[in-house]
Each structure stands twice: as C-alpha cells, then as structure tokens.
Amino acid sequence: MTLTVTLIRGLPGSGKSTLAQRLPGVHLEADMFFINAQGEYCFQPDQLSAAHTWCQQRSEYWLQQGQSIVVSNTFVRHWEMAFYKRLAQRYRAKLKIIVCQDEFGSIHDIEPAVIEKMRRRWQD
Template structure:
C-alpha cells in the first residue's frame, strides 16, 4: 500500500501561530519567510523579493511532492486565490488537501506593523 500524500495549508494573520502549528504537523514544513533566512540563520526581510520568496516556496513544495513527501505550507493566504497553486499541486499529485486556519494572537515575530496586520485583517477571506 502506498503512502497517502497530504498538502496541508496553514493560513492566518502574522502572529496567529501558523509556524508553530506547521512544525507540529506531519510533512515537510515550508513557508515563503524561509527564503529570507540567511546562512547565519538570521531573518532579513526584503519586500522587493517577496514574489521570489513565494516562487521559491512553490518550487520547493512541488519538489517534495515529487519525492513522495507530504508538505505543510504556512503562509498568510489572506485571499483564496493565494492558495490556488497549492490546491492544483494537491490535485496533480493525488494528495489530500487540508486547510487549517490559525486565529491566535501571539505577536508577530517579524515585527510587522499593527497597521499592516489590520489591513490584512480587513482583506481576509473566510
């Protein structure tokens, strides 16, 4: 019997507990923020590279599915269309799609301004 692949998407506002939950779930944990971690394990956000970070996350996601590994992707996914690529991947690889929403308020580890988080909250699609 072959292993059942899963694509788990963990969505929520910054500071809601996405990364913490994702690390506890089975599968390779990926998120766009990982793109901004340098060789010294220091997070250096560069807004002009955000699109490249999401491309990297998508490429790594497909790589691991091709290897027969389940994935757990934690990103804000504020709008539904932001999950579309991963939904297509799940279908393409015959993986079970799981979507989890984090609603905690633990404070943003990346020091995102409250005004930015509030804008995201107003744009949130349930």
C-alpha cells in the same frame, strides 16, 4: 502512502509556524526564503514574489519525492492558495486547510497597521 498538502493560513502572529512544525510533512513557508546563512531573518519587500515562487517550487519538489508538505503562509485571499490546490490535485494528495486565529504577536515585527490591513482583506 497517501500524500497530504496541508495549508495553514492566518494573520502574522496567529501561530501558523508553530502549528506547522508539529504536523507531519515537510514544513515550508515563504518566510524561509529570507533566512540568511547565519540563520537570521532579513526581509526584503522587493523579493516577496521570489519568496513565494521559491516556496511553490520547494513544495512541488517534496511532493515529487513522495513527501507530504505543510505550507504556512498568510493566504489572506483565496487565490493565494490556488497553486497549492492544483498541486494537491496533480499529485493526488489529500488537501487540508487549517486557519489559525490566535494572537501571539508577530515574530517578524510586522507593524500593527499592516496586520490590520490584512485583517480587512481576509477572505473566510
């Protein structure tokens, strides 16, 4: 069985999570780190680095278990995908990168100014 590392990138509200849930593989994203025991999303900006580390560690764990992964994060800059590209190489997994460009509105109430800043930093 061929493993797959699928990266879904896009601005907040572009449909990344919705698409990820429809694709085969274990769905992971840094935002999952902020879901508390009651299932509520509680973002803590000072924990963002820890959230991405958690997502990377869980990604490697599932690949070690022989499971394909689907990682949906904004991935605004190319370097943000580098870890996952190396993981795909290490596990001889097929790498797929999908860009979401729809505008459904952010479910995490991200300010429009923050999204616009991300849009200006976006690397195709």
